[in-house]
Structures are given as structure tokens and as C-alpha cells.
Amino acid sequence: MVMFGLYTGQRLSDIASLTYSSIDLGKGQLRLTTQKTGKTLILPLAEPLQRFLEEKPSSDNLDAPLHPRAFATLEAHGRSAALSNQFADLLADAGLRKRVNHKASKRGRNSSRDSNPVSFHSLRRTCTTLLHEAGIPEAVVKAMIGHDSAEVHKLYISVGEEALAKAAASLPEL
Numbered sequence: 001m002v003m004f005g006l007y008t009g010q011r012l013s014d015i016a017s018l019t020y021s022s023i024d025l026g027k028g029q030l031r032l033t034t035q036k037t038g039k040t041l042i043l044p045l046a047e048p049l050q051r052f053l054e055e056k057p058s059s060d061n062l063d064a065p066l067h068p069r070a071f072a073t074l075e076a077h078g079r080s081a082a083l084s085n086q087f088a089d090l091l092a093d094a095g096l097r098k099r100v101n102h103k104a105s106k107r108g109r110n111s112s113r114d115s116n117p118v119s120f121h122s123l124r125r126t127c128t129t130l131l132h133e134a135g136i137p138e139a140v141v142k143a144m145i146g147h148d149s150a151e152v153h154k155l156y157i158s159v160g161e162e163a164l165a166k167a168a169a170s171l172p173e174l
Helices: 002-008 012-016 047-055 068-077 081-093 121-133 138-145 150-155 161-169
Strands: 029-033 040-044
Touching: 002 012, 002 047, 002 121, 012 068, 012 081, 068 081, 121 138, 138 150
Parallel strands: none
Antiparallel strands: 029 040
């Protein structure tokens, strides 16, 4: 799932919902309809993701989920919160973030959530930033990630240290 998050920039629930019918290795494509917007995306598979999928055992059942445990968790809970919590725990085990208590806060669904800079959603932001830093035009990145507005899209872009160093190195001597 991490490979899909990094190389497609898609949301956790959409990746957990993928089935073998979503993948066309011959064409090197991933096809999905996003749960949040209902938008159908046909995305080319990045070479590392294509290789990963070619090495992964396949299924004769095209309706079988690519990520069975994540799919079962999503189906059981009806939304991706439990998966997000599981991923947060994995990140905490790896020392990449603090462990958090996943108990409900009783503040209601419309209250502001405590945010953490490192989550599965970080892969979506990383994908967006890497594409921009590679010089891919904004319109192409927006189409791949599935953003409809420039305002939302800009929230996903971070400028990395390497890009800043490249920018500084490109300045002429006066």
C-alpha cells in the first residue's frame, strides 16, 4: 500500500479498495474511481510500481482485493479511520512519529482533529512534491493526483532541500 501511496498519490481508502481488475499490467495502468470525489482516474504505473506488481502473486479472481487485510478493515468499518490508525501505529513503531491514543475524543466528527505531520496522507503530499520537483507541469500533476482546484493543490506542495539547493546553484554570478 505504501508503494501505491507514493507512486500514485491516491488516498488510503482508494488504495485499500483496489482489486485485481484495477490493474492492467499490459498497458501499465491503474484505473480507479475515487471515493471522495467520484472521479474516475486512469493512471500510468510508475516503473517501480509496475515492477513491484509484476513480482507480486496475482489472482484469477479479478474482483479479489489487491490488499486483502486493508480491504477487510475498510469493509468492516465503512471508512478509512481504522486503517489510518493502523498505519499511524506502524509509523510509531518505526520511530517516525509519536504513538497516539486512538480512542474517540467525544468532540464529534465536525470538530477539528489533532493533526500529525506524518501519516499515510504524507505519501500523497510526497508524490505531489516529487512530481513538481521533477519539473512535471502543474496541470499534469493535478490530473494525476485528482485535484480540482489550484488552491487545494498548492497545499500539497512542499519545496525540498534539494530543490532549494538546485535553485540557489542556478543563480548567475554577477
